[in-house]
Amino acid sequence: MVRCGPLATLQRMTVFLAAFALSATLTLVMVRLLRTRGWATKDHDRSGPQKFHAQSVARVGGIAVIGALAGLALIAAWLHAPLARELALLLACGLPVFAMGLLEDLTKRVSPISRLAAAAISALLASLVLGTVIDRTDIWGLDWIASTATGAVLLAVLAISGISNAINIIDGFNGLASMCAEMIFLALAYVAFQVGDTLVFSLALAGAGAVLGFFVWNYPMGLIFLGDGGAYFVGFMAAVVALLLLQRNPQVSPLFPLLAC
Numbered sequence: 001m002v003r004c005g006p007l008a009t010l011q012r013m014t015v016f017l018a019a020f021a022l023s024a025t026l027t028l029v030m031v032r033l034l035r036t037r038g039w040a041t042k043d044h045d046r047s048g049p050q051k052f053h054a055q056s057v058a059r060v061g062g063i064a065v066i067g068a069l070a071g072l073a074l075i076a077a078w079l080h081a082p083l084a085r086e087l088a089l090l091l092a093c094g095l096p097v098f099a100m101g102l103l104e105d106l107t108k109r110v111s112p113i114s115r116l117a118a119a120a121i122s123a124l125l126a127s128l129v130l131g132t133v134i135d136r137t138d139i140w141g142l143d144w145i146a147s148t149a150t151g152a153v154l155l156a157v158l159a160i161s162g163i164s165n166a167i168n169i170i171d172g173f174n175g176l177a178s179m180c181a182e183m184i185f186l187a188l189a190y191v192a193f194q195v196g197d198t199l200v201f202s203l204a205l206a207g208a209g210a211v212l213g214f215f216v217w218n219y220p221m222g223l224i225f226l227g228d229g230g231a232y233f234v235g236f237m238a239a240v241v242a243l244l245l246l247q248r249n250p251q252v253s254p255l256f257p258l259l260a261c
Contacts, residue, residue: 012198012201012202012205013205015072015076015083015202015205015206015209016205016206016208016209017209018072018075018209019068019069019072019205019206019207019208019209019210019213020209020210020212020213021213022067022068022071022072022210022213023064023065023067023068023209023210023211023212023213023214024212024213024214024216024217025213026063026064026067026068026213027061027064027065027213027214027216027217027224028217029064030058030060030061030063030064030224031058031217031223031224034058034060034224057222057223057224057225058224058225058227059105059224059225059226059227059228060102060105060106060224060227060229060230061214061217061218061224061225061226061227061230062098062101062102062105062226062227062228062229062230062231062232062233062234063102063229063230064213064214064230065210065211065213065214065226065230065233065234066091066094066098066229066230066233068209068210068213069087069091069206069207069210069237070091072087072206072210073087073088073091082198082199083199083202083203083206086130086199086203086244087203087206089129089130090126090130090203090237090240090241092125092129093122093125093126093129093130093240094122094126094233094236094237094240095122096118096121096122096125097115097118097119097121097122097164097232097233097236098122098229098230098232098233098236099118099229100114100115100117100118100228100229100232101115101118101168101227101228101229101230101231101232101233102227102228102229103229104228104229105227105228105229110228115228115232116161116165118232119160119161119164119165119232119236120157120161122160122164122236123156123157123159123160123161123164123236123239124153124157126156126160126236126240126243127153127156127157128153130240130244131244131247132156132160132239132240132243132244132247133149133152133153133155133156133243133247134146134152134155134156134159134243134246134254135147135152135247136246136254137155137254138253138254138255139255142155156243159239159243160236160239160240160243163235163236163238163239163261164231164232164233164235164236164239165232165235166235166261167180167181167226167231167232167234167235167238168228168231168232168235171225171226171227171228171230171231172225174218174219174220174221174222175215175218175219175220177225177226177231177234178211178212178214178215178218178219178226178234179215179219181207181211181234181235181238182208182211182212182215183260184238184242184260184261185204185205185207185208185211185238185241186204186208187260188200188204188238188241188242188245188257188260189201189204189205189208191245191252191256192204192245192249195245195249195251195252197245197248197249199244199248200241200244200245200248200249203241203244204241207234207237207238207241211234214226214230238261239257239261242257242260242261243257245257
C-alpha cells in the first residue's frame with residue numbers, strides 16, 4: 001500500500017481542488033440554465049416535512065456532482081493515476097441508484113421500493129466489484145453473521161442502502177444534506193491519512209471536493225438541490241469509501257464509519 005508522505009499528500013489535495021472546481025462550475029451552469037427553463041427538473045410539491053424552500057427549485061444537482069467525479073476520473077486516467085480505476089468502478093457501481101433517483105426527480109413516479117431496490121443493487125455491485133463487505137463489526141451477534149461470506153455481503157448491502165436513504169431524507173433544507181456528507185468525507189479522509197491509505201484518502205477528498213462545489217450554490221440561497229439521484233449517490237459513495245477504509249486497514253475500528261455516518 002502506498003503511504004501518504006508530504007509530497008503524496010500535496011498531490012492528493014489537488015484531487016480535492018479539481019473536484020471542487022469541476023463541481024462548482026457544473027452546478028453554476030445548471031443553475032443558470034434551469035433558472036427559467038427545465039420545468040421537469042424542479043420540485044413543485046413543497047408540502048413535504050423536509051422541504052423548506054419557498055419556490056420551485058431544481059432537484060438535479062446530483063448531475064453536477066457525478067459529472068465532476070467522472071471528469072476527475074478522466075483526468076486521473078490521462079495522468080495514469082491509480083485513483084482513476086477505483087473511482088471509475090465506484091461510479092459504475094453507483095449508476096443504478098443514481099439513475100433511479102434521477103428518474104424520480106424528473107417524473108415523480110418512481111416508488112420508494114424501486115429506489116430502495118436500486119440502492120441495494122448498487123450496494124451489491126460494490127461488494128462484488130470493489131470488495132466492500134462487512135466481515136467484522138465489533139458488535140456481539142453481528143460478528144457471527146459477518147463471519148460468513150453471504151452475511152458479510154448482506155450487511156454491506158443493508159448499510160450502504162441505509163446510508164444512501166439517510167442522505168436522501170435530509171435533502172430539502174439548504175446545505176443540510178451536502179454539509180453532512182462533507183463532514184463524513186472529511187472524517188474518512190482524516191482517518192485514511194492517519195493510517196497512510198493514499199487511495200481511500202484520495203477517494204474521500206474527491207467526494208468532499210465534489211460535494212463542497214455543489215454546497216456553495218445550495219447554501220445559503222438554496223438555488224439547487226441534490227435531488228434523489230444526487231442524494232442517493234452521495235450517500236452510496238460515502239458508505240463505499242467507508243467500507244473500503246475498513247477492508248484495507250484492519251486497525252481501523254468498524255465502529256468509526258458507523259459514528260461518522
